[in-house]
Amino acid sequence: MNLMPLSDRSLNFIALAAANKNNANSCDLAIVEGHFDIDLLTECVNKIASTHPIMQSRVVKKGFRYYWQFDSRLYPEKLCFDWSEQYSGVEQWHAALRQFVIDNPIDPFEGSPVSFVCVKFKTYSALMFLSSHAASDARSGYILFEQLNALLAKQPIPNQDNSFCEDHLLFSRVTYKAMFKAGVRLTCELFKAKKEIPIKASGQWQIDYHDLGIEATESLLAWARKHRLSANVVLNYVFNRVLNNGKKYTMIETMSLRALSSRNLSSSYNNLILSFGSDIGGDSNWIQTYQSRLEALKSGDHVVHQAEQRLQSFSINLMPRRGLKLLVDSYKRLFLNGNVILSNLGKLEFDLTSIGKCKIIDIYNFSVPLPPAGLAIVVSTYQGRLRISYAHEGGDITSIKRAVECEIASLNE
Numbered sequence: 001m002n003l004m005p006l007s008d009r010s011l012n013f014i015a016l017a018a019a020n021k022n023n024a025n026s027c028d029l030a031i032v033e034g035h036f037d038i039d040l041l042t043e044c045v046n047k048i049a050s051t052h053p054i055m056q057s058r059v060v061k062k063g064f065r066y067y068w069q070f071d072s073r074l075y076p077e078k079l080c081f082d083w084s085e086q087y088s089g090v091e092q093w094h095a096a097l098r099q100f101v102i103d104n105p106i107d108p109f110e111g112s113p114v115s116f117v118c119v120k121f122k123t124y125s126a127l128m129f130l131s132s133h134a135a136s137d138a139r140s141g142y143i144l145f146e147q148l149n150a151l152l153a154k155q156p157i158p159n160q161d162n163s164f165c166e167d168h169l170l171f172s173r174v175t176y177k178a179m180f181k182a183g184v185r186l187t188c189e190l191f192k193a194k195k196e197i198p199i200k201a202s203g204q205w206q207i208d209y210h211d212l213g214i215e216a217t218e219s220l221l222a223w224a225r226k227h228r229l230s231a232n233v234v235l236n237y238v239f240n241r242v243l244n245n246g247k248k249y250t251m252i253e254t255m256s257l258r259a260l261s262s263r264n265l266s267s268s269y270n271n272l273i274l275s276f277g278s279d280i281g282g283d284s285n286w287i288q289t290y291q292s293r294l295e296a297l298k299s300g301d302h303v304v305h306q307a308e309q310r311l312q313s314f315s316i317n318l319m320p321r322r323g324l325k326l327l328v329d330s331y332k333r334l335f336l337n338g339n340v341i342l343s344n345l346g347k348l349e350f351d352l353t354s355i356g357k358c359k360i361i362d363i364y365n366f367s368v369p370l371p372p373a374g375l376a377i378v379v380s381t382y383q384g385r386l387r388i389s390y391a392h393e394g395g396d397i398t399s400i401k402r403a404v405e406c407e408i409a410s411l412n413e
Contacts, residue, residue: 002070003062004053006134007167008309010271011066011316013133014059014108016370018324019332023105024133026367028141029097031126032358038118041127042078044151045116048144049075051157052269053164054135059108065317068164077115084122093121097128098207102368106132109321114144127355133367137273138378139256141365144269145355152356162263163270170261174307182307189335195249197339199374202395207366209389210401216386216408223411233291234411235379239341240281242403243375248282251341255297276305277340339374367391375400 006014017024049055055076057068087093097119106113113135117128127148129141147157163170224234232253240246254273258265265272276297278290293301312331319327354360363382366389370376376391388404390397 003060003067004057004070004164005166006059006066006068006313007271008306008313009274010134011313012275012309013271014066015312015316015319015324015328017105017132017134018321019328020368020370021105022107023102023368024370025101025104025106026131026133026136026141027101027365028129028131028145029126029364029366030128030145030355031094031124031361031364032355033124033361034358035120035125036118036127036356036358038080040152041116041118041148044148045078046075047151048147048157049112049114051147051159052161054161054270055112055114057113058111059113059134061321074112076112079115079117080120081118082120084120087121090121090124093119093124093126094209097126098209098366101128101130101366102205102207104130105368106130108132108134124361125358133271133370135271136269137256137271138254138365139258139272140269142363143267145363146352147267149352149355158267161268161270162261163265163268163272170263170265171257171306172303174303174310178303178307179310181304182311185304186308186311186335194336195244195247197243197249197341197374199339199392199394199397201374201393203393204395205369205391205393206395207368207389207391208397208401209364209366209387210405212386212388212405212408214384214386216405217381217384219408219411220386226412227287229287229291230294232294233287236278236280236290236343237287238404238407238411239343239377241407242400243341244281246281248286249280249341250336251278251280251343252276253278253343255302257302260302274302274305274309276302341374342370342376343379365389369393 013024053070054068056072056074057070058074060067060069083093083096087096100117106115113132115130117130119126119128129144131140150157220231220234224231236251252275254275257272257274278293280286280290315327316324352360364387365380366378367376369391374392374394378389380387390401
């Protein structure tokens with residue numbers, strides 16, 4: 001029996017899923033011209049899974065710890081649909097694809113944390129990799145598309161995934177000093193005033209996608225160069241103006257840990273993102289302070305956030321699955337009052353122009369809402385176009401989308 005302890009990051013997403021209607025799906029979606037041989041796609045997905053142990057594992061609880069249990073006979077679920085007669089246009093079809101991600105949560109306790117879906121619509125096909133956030137990060141789905149394209153083109157793919165091993169073999173051990181700092185930071189959070197973003201929950205989950213185009217990307221990057229800032233900083237500046245009128249609030253962000261590993265993780269499929277809280281806005285110098293903090297985070301301060309997740313993982317491992325929702329709800333009340341924005345602001349440029357013989361029309365990446373976020377934002381680019389997905393349960397957010405577009409367009413006026 002091959003058991004691998006869940007990483008602290010994966011444990012946090014397992015707990016979040018329990019408080020999120022048991023849904024912590026992320027989705028990578030490719031829309032292409034043409035159709036595929038379904039038997040060939042199935043064979044390719046199984047070959048890809050055989051190179052990523054995490055895709056052939058399920059979550060189990062043994063004693064006081066959660067594990068990935070590897071099973072060589074376990075493969076991702078494969079689904080195929082033809083929706084050509086169900087929808088009148090591409091926009092309706094695309095909205096139905098997003099709704100499919102919401103309506104079909106991946107349960108990593110029951111089977112593989114990944115499923116593959118192919119949906120035909122007239123002359124188009126949609127290829128979707130749905131993943132539990134406990135297993136995937138912002139790069140994982142792109143790796144799968146790259147490998148799928150290679151197999152369809154009869155090219156070799158990497159056969160070793162270094163991410164399926166214990167964290168101490170990939171990253172530096174969390175020190176007692178970092179644990180102490182993390183404990184102090186969490187204690188301070190108990191008494192910290194929380195700012196609530198005025199997004200009223202309607203109870204109905206939605207994923208809206210907004211393609212802002214090439215001009216938006218150019219405007220954002222020009223302002224970043226002018227002020228010597230990263231694109232992440234500029235985007236948070238925009239969101240702060242739109243959502244909170246420049247006042248101070250906390251945003252949860254993510255960063256990739258791939259480059260910090262002692263082993264090559266460029267072709268690895270696993271949860272390799274670290275979440276951390278950032279104070280946005282509040283005073284005239286917050287942009288410079290925030291930029292400096294991001295730089296410090298990448299050069300070593302991330303270890304304290306790793307320690308925070310380690311402390312959280314202790315309590316998660318002690319809880320049975322049915323008690324995880326209560327644990328997360330308690331954590332929200334203690335540390336994260338009000339709506340917090342979950343923001344993934346990494347560059348997700350995708351280089352492929354086709355998958356097999358089918359030309360790519362577009363690539364998307366989005367997630368279902370995760371607590372404590374009232375709004376989850378994923379920003380990416382494809383062929384230079386800036387796209388933003390808004391996952392939320394707040395009804396109509398047209399005004400927010402329009403405000404973001406206007407703020408980005410007016411950056412250099």
